[in-house]
Amino acid sequence: MTTTTHQTLLPTGQSIDEARAEGERAFALDRAHVFHSWSAQEQITPMTILAAEGSYVWDGSGTRLLDFSSQLVNTNIGHQHPTVVAAVQAQAAKLCTIAPQYVNDARSEAARLIAERTPGDLNKVFFTNGGADAVEHAVRMARLHTGRYKVLSRYRSYHGGTDTAINLTGDPRRWPNDRGNSGIVHFNGPFLYRSQFHSADEAQETERALAHLDQLVAMEGPSTIAAIILESVPGTAGIMVPPPGYMAGVREICDRHGIVFIADEVMAGFGRTGKWFAIDHFDVVPDLITFAKGVNSGYVPLGGVAINAEIAATFANRAYPGGLTYSGHPLATAAAVATINAMEEEKIVENAARIGNEILGPGLRELAQRHPSIGDVRGLGVFWAIELVTDRQTREPLAPYGASSPAMNEVIAACKSAGLLPFANFNRIHAVPPCTVTDAEVREGLAILDTALSVADAHTAH
The missing domain is CATH 3.90.1150.10 (Aspartate Aminotransferase, domain 1)
Known part of the structure; x- marks a missing residue:
């Protein structure tokens, strides 16, 4: 054929x-x-x-x-997509680029549209150039907010190719870059088809995977752990949809120990799973969401971190030590505005x-x-x-x-x-x-x- x-x-x-x-x-x-x-x-x-x-x-x-x-x-x-192509062309004719310290209407509108769709109170958006640097900044925010350093991430995951992100990653692409000195601890997440917990069904897989994570947190020392980062639905590593109750259990562990819960939505977000964000399937609100890819279909490179009120308040009167020359780039955010509007209007x-x-x-x-x-x-x-x-x-x-x-x-x-x-x-x-x-x-x-x-x-x- x-x-x-x-x-x-x-x-x-x-x-x-x-x-x-x-x-x-x-x-x-x-x-x-x-x-x-x-x-x-x-x-x-x-x-x-x-x-x-x-x-x-x-x-x-x-x-x-x-x-x-x-x-x-x-x-x-x-x-x-003709609407998005036209939006990029119109923005290029109006304002091709401007430094991130200045307000531009495309970035402001993109932030509003994203914040309207994130769950809970994740109403602030820090724009990056892609998913890996979104993960880098989410981890930095979590470490500064908590005053802790360790971050927990699952095996069979992918979080990006930059230094912290590749060390967070739980697939073999990490191996040549991992020296065991990045403050990352990996754990096994739920994956019933190839269960590490010898589970017979989804309920057992949830129970045993959460017990494993809870014990790991106890053994590592809760007061040393800044964040747990999970792809809401792991993508490149195998599209393993978390079983019922697992994400809520991770949220409970984080709440109990003051750990920041980061949902990596770089691949699963913006409609990919049939909801705006994959985390919405589980009725769980994370503290930070990383996004990229689908936010504007990659027409112009764009990523970001959606931030809850508590973490945003940490930097209300304390400078956030990070930034990018192209944060909230007008061409990229104009593409995001057109993409989100098209997704809404065209269902x-x-x-x-x-x-x-x-x-x-x-x-x-x-x-x-x-x-x-x-x-x-x-x-x-x-x-x-x-x-x-x-x-x-x-x-x-x-x-x-x-x-x-x-x-x-x-x-x-x-x-x-x-x-x-x-x-x-x-x-x-x-x-x-x-x-x-x-x-x-x-x-x-x-x-x-x-x-x-x-x-x-x-x-x-x-």
Whole structure:
């Protein structure tokens, strides 16, 4: 099943032949000069993207692919949303940049719109350039507010690539950067499919995971712990939706010991799970929320920290020792304003919830019934993981933790050759299309996955 287009024009109006020529030059320059993240430079052949629109991208040959990755799970409103593109253009004509100490209307309005949607009294917003530096600043605020230093973070998590954020991260990307001297202590969070607590059901997993965390806090010394940071729904690490009661239990532990609860919503926020923030699924109010990605679909880099009244008051008459040249950049915050307004007016968050409940979730579960390579599917909204295994009984992953495998590479190649751009990590394919995805596009993606998973099935003990 191939979706190679026979178009002569891209959505930009440019001919495919012209775009290909530009793409070939861009690829040559990339290989000569660009240093790529998370990569051995001589071992990669990065895909060239000529154009993008809605839920689709066009690769260097002009082939259209359905973007089931939302790039890095950030294009929540899809590619080239006309309202947001127009807002960035209008802001550029009005005021391209201004230093953060000055008021600008785009930043003020973005802060208002975000504060209206955060739970509880998280009504102050400190803007950053992305998710990792949002996490850095949230941790700094927690340490200064409490006068404590340690921060607890779970294994199977990702919090960013900067120094503190990568040490908080609980996946193998931390290992080359971790010297054990950053004040970070990791713990096991709930993940019933691969439970560390030998749990039989979700209730047991919640109970045992909370007991583990409570004991760790006691052993580390509550008076030494500034914060516990959790992705409301862990993303890159596997989209493990916390079982009922877990997040409320973490909130109780934090309250009991005066520990700041930081909810990392960088990937899960702004509609991805079918609510504005994933933490809203659990009726819990954290003290700080970090965000980025979906706040403006990555059209211009933007992140931030939403801050509750108590922590904000710490810095009412005491200078906060941190800042960024581009904090609240006008182009980025104008994009955020347009994005949030479009999500509201077009009911994009509601669409993500409906797609997950009615089409994507049921469709993935139906695939799991027919493909022995699927060990588990889980998710919310347009935020789903497909766990691939070689044996359902032993749950042996199709690729080892922290690595890929020839079998996984075959599955990814099958997706791409059939017209689907997947998000893959270790032994998982994540189904994470834009929140604007249509029913027909989801069904198209499921059909391609159906074909590609036959490749995975060939590697199973069935």
